[in-house]
Amino acid sequence: MNYLKDLSEGKKLFHLEDQLAESLKPVRPNPAFIDSLKRKLSSGSTTILERSHDYYGYLAIGLGLAAGALIIWLTRRLK
Amino acid sequence: MTTAQEQILTAITEENAVARASQGDADAFSFLYERNVTRIYNYIYYRIGSEADAEDLTARVFFRAFGHINTYVEKGVPFSAWLYRIAHNLIANYHRDSHRRKEVPLEDQPEIPHHADHPENALVKSQDVEQLLKGIRRLTPDRQQLLILKFVENYSNFEIAAIMGKSEGAIKSLYHRALIALREEMKKIGYQMDE
Numbered sequence: 022m023n024y025l026k027d028l029s030e031g032k033k034l035f036h037l038e039d040q041l042a043e044s045l046k047p048v049r050p051n052p053a054f055i056d057s058l059k060r061k062l063s064s065g066s067t068t069i070l071e072r073s074h075d076y077y078g079y080l081a082i083g084l085g086l087a088a089g090a091l092i093i094w095l096t097r098r099l100k
Numbered sequence: 101m102t103t104a105q106e107q108i109l110t111a112i113t114e115e116n117a118v119a120r121a122s123q124g125d126a127d128a129f130s131f132l133y134e135r136n137v138t139r140i141y142n143y144i145y146y147r148i149g150s151e152a153d154a155e156d157l158t159a160r161v162f163f164r165a166f167g168h169i170n171t172y173v174e175k176g177v178p179f180s181a182w183l184y185r186i187a188h189n190l191i192a193n194y195h196r197d198s199h200r201r202k203e204v205p206l207e208d209q210p211e212i213p214h215h216a217d218h219p220e221n222a223l224v225k226s227q228d229v230e231q232l233l234k235g236i237r238r239l240t241p242d243r244q245q246l247l248i249l250k251f252v253e254n255y256s257n258f259e260i261a262a263i264m265g266k267s268e269g270a271i272k273s274l275y276h277r278a279l280i281a282l283r284e285e286m287k288k289i290g291y292q293m294d295e
Contacts, residue, residue: 038279040228045248048141048142058158062166063129
């Protein structure tokens, strides 16, 4: 019975592979975009603004942890 | 193109292009760009499904790569592996930022002009393909990457292993798990697989 179940599972995966092979085809990017990006890279004149990291988020977590540690320390000292 | 230019171009190989590009060689830049731009675009496009965002992220990948080409360390893997890693990180940031933005219902999103050969934008949209892409995008990033490299780029397990920094055995195992996970995701989104 397990053998038949494995066979059926295997068939389903083969079918899925066939579907993937049929559906996932390379797409052609817009040639105008490709040329324009090449020009920009060659000239090096364009600046892309990278999104800044979430330093505020890390700062808030750090402050929270520091405050927690301080509270624990104070509580222990007062006991 | 003059004979001299042709000689320069033929002399550029995958092995020496990075070193030459880091020294400011424009032909080496062109070589690396032309060799990799379509595959990086494809990878990003299949991961996020938006043509405009795929162009934006592809541009970011190449600006970041060429801006930091001096820091590239040759490890015996294809240069594209480095580009895929940059793309992978930028896609992760993109998804993280997308979750923070207010979600707009699909039907309210503006229509973007499309190219006919994009699978999701074909004149007669195949619902099966859409469902399959939806299922793939619900997988973990490494499983998505593996399926895209295997089916869109037709890379062998050996090449995928080099790009993803894993062993060939690990890729085979990941592939099997990816197929099982995809089948489960397809069931969850109500897609009836033909037997």
